[in-house]
Amino acid sequence: MSFWSITLFLWEGFRISLLIFAVTLLVGIPLGLPISFCSMSRVRPIRCAAKVFVWIIRGVPLMLQIFIIYYVPGLVFNYQLFGRVDKYFLLNYGIQDAGRIVAVLIAFAINYACYFSEIYRGGIESISKGQYEAGQVLGMTKKQIFFKVVLLQVIKRIVPPMSNEIITLIKDTALANCIMVAELIKQANTLAATKALIWPLFYTGVFYLLFVGILTVLLGRLEKKLSYFSS
Amino acid sequence: MELLKIENYKKSFGATEVLKGIGFSLDRGETLAIIGSSGSGKTTLLRCLNFLETPDEGRMYLDGKLLFDASGPRAGDAEIREKRLRFGLVFQNFNLFPQYTVFENLCLAPKLLAAERPDYRQKKEAYLAEIEEKATGLLDKVGLTAKRDAYPCSLSGGQQQRVAIARALANSPDILCFDEPTSALDPELTAEVLNVLRSLASENMTMIVVTHEMKFAAEVASRVIFMDEGVIAFDGPSAEAFGENCPNERLKSFIGSIEK
Ligand SMILES: Nc1ncnc2c1ncn2[C@@H]1O[C@H](COP(=O)(O)OP(=O)(O)O)[C@@H](O)[C@H]1O
Numbered sequence A: 001m002s003f004w005s006i007t008l009f010l011w012e013g014f015r016i017s018l019l020i021f022a023v024t025l026l027v028g029i030p031l032g033l034p035i036s037f038c039s040m041s042r043v044r045p046i047r048c049a050a051k052v053f054v055w056i057i058r059g060v061p062l063m064l065q066i067f068i069i070y071y072v073p074g075l076v077f078n079y080q081l082f083g084r085v086d087k088y089f090l091l092n093y094g095i096q097d098a099g100r101i102v103a104v105l106i107a108f109a110i111n112y113a114c115y116f117s118e119i120y121r122g123g124i125e126s127i128s129k130g131q132y133e134a135g136q137v138l139g140m141t142k143k144q145i146f147f148k149v150v151l152l153q154v155i156k157r158i159v160p161p162m163s164n165e166i167i168t169l170i171k172d173t174a175l176a177n178c179i180m181v182a183e184l185i186k187q188a189n190t191l192a193a194t195k196a197l198i199w200p201l202f203y204t205g206v207f208y209l210l211f212v213g214i215l216t217v218l219l220g221r222l223e224k225k226l227s228y229f230s231s
Numbered sequence B: 001m002e003l004l005k006i007e008n009y010k011k012s013f014g015a016t017e018v019l020k021g022i023g024f025s026l027d028r029g030e031t032l033a034i035i036g037s038s039g040s041g042k043t044t045l046l047r048c049l050n051f052l053e054t055p056d057e058g059r060m061y062l063d064g065k066l067l068f069d070a071s072g073p074r075a076g077d078a079e080i081r082e083k084r085l086r087f088g089l090v091f092q093n094f095n096l097f098p099q100y101t102v103f104e105n106l107c108l109a110p111k112l113l114a115a116e117r118p119d120y121r122q123k124k125e126a127y128l129a130e131i132e133e134k135a136t137g138l139l140d141k142v143g144l145t146a147k148r149d150a151y152p153c154s155l156s157g158g159q160q161q162r163v164a165i166a167r168a169l170a171n172s173p174d175i176l177c178f179d180e181p182t183s184a185l186d187p188e189l190t191a192e193v194l195n196v197l198r199s200l201a202s203e204n205m206t207m208i209v210v211t212h213e214m215k216f217a218a219e220v221a222s223r224v225i226f227m228d229e230g231v232i233a234f235d236g237p238s239a240e241a242f243g244e245n246c247p248n249e250r251l252k253s254f255i256g257s258i259e260k
């Protein structure tokens, strides 16, 4: 196999990695909000439930969570949900791994939403009470205070920790390997197993590095854009 | 003419009774200084006036109309918001909105309020022009026209506090309250803030100023309230409070302890 065809073969895998990355952010970033609100709720049972949930999700390896999501429907309900989705998409559309990818996406979205929720909570709680009170005294509604006064300050504070999580995420996509989703590392493993080629495995690092490089630049720009004020 | 009347305000936090029955009245155009040692309840009183805290007991009349009654039904958010607009509050640590320029800080709340008016759609241009004109005038009044487009983080403490005063005035409150407006400032910056208060007093803005600046209180305030452990221990003309024959021993020793 030529270098180019191996690159293309790995790229097929990296597209799956990027899909996991994008969907996790698209779902996890908004999903983190209600979780963080629940974990700050004044209603104790809601707050406790949210905290326990976040504790479990953050306390258990993501790989284990992928296994649980993937295998539990079959084990508990005797219904191979994701396997059937796999088969359905393969037969009807010729798409590989659809069910497995969905299981991975669910696990990733929930897991990252919990991490994001803690970052949001930290950001929201770091805004001084005085900002809310200044808004109140000026006759603003709670909603106006949140959206017009607090939100941008929170965003500014959470950009650095969110950047860390986002950069971790692209590398975490390799965990999808554990239920045989053909992401980047899995593709390289396939080459090792079928063509006895080890070097493509190391070559995958270039994909991650390039992507992390792009992310770093973009997130750095965002951070810089918000540096016009300090609070 | 009596503008504000407070009757028997009481406020406890848990088991600590912080306000133990506060009553006073305030004429339109008057500048009232509230003095007293730390922990005597001055901040809590201002917060009650601005509806940031709800008194456990007591009534407030504004312009002769009952505005708050602790024994009445609990007011909803919208109602409190409306009542709050009669007052302004300038905080010790300014609390400007850091992501907005000075000018935007002044215009934000008035614009949001204007947007709630029923005829906002038809008269939008006129409303906005009016708000911006007023903000421009206020910036001139506090001497910060040159800082119109600066962000708060680039201003000195004194400048920030002057912006905060202008921001409070942009809502045209009936009564403007100040909670130790200069105590977070370096000494050389207090004068510029006190000068703004002085000019407001000369324009007959109704003000309640909690302060440790005794000279300022003596000079600018027409009346002084001395708070001591949650009660008003003295309420009278400032000439009397700071004069030779002050009738209240504790007030006398308090003023002495600060001025020395
Ligand atoms: N939110 C609160 N919860 C509990 N105690 C409070 C609260 N606010 C004020 N206090 C207490 O009330 C007392 C008076 O406080 P404050 O009104 O700030 O006094 P001052 O402004 O005169 O220094 C203090 O003992 C303070 O600890």
Ligand SMILES: [Mg+2]
Binding pocket: B042, B043, B044, B179, B180
């Ligand atoms: Mg105080």
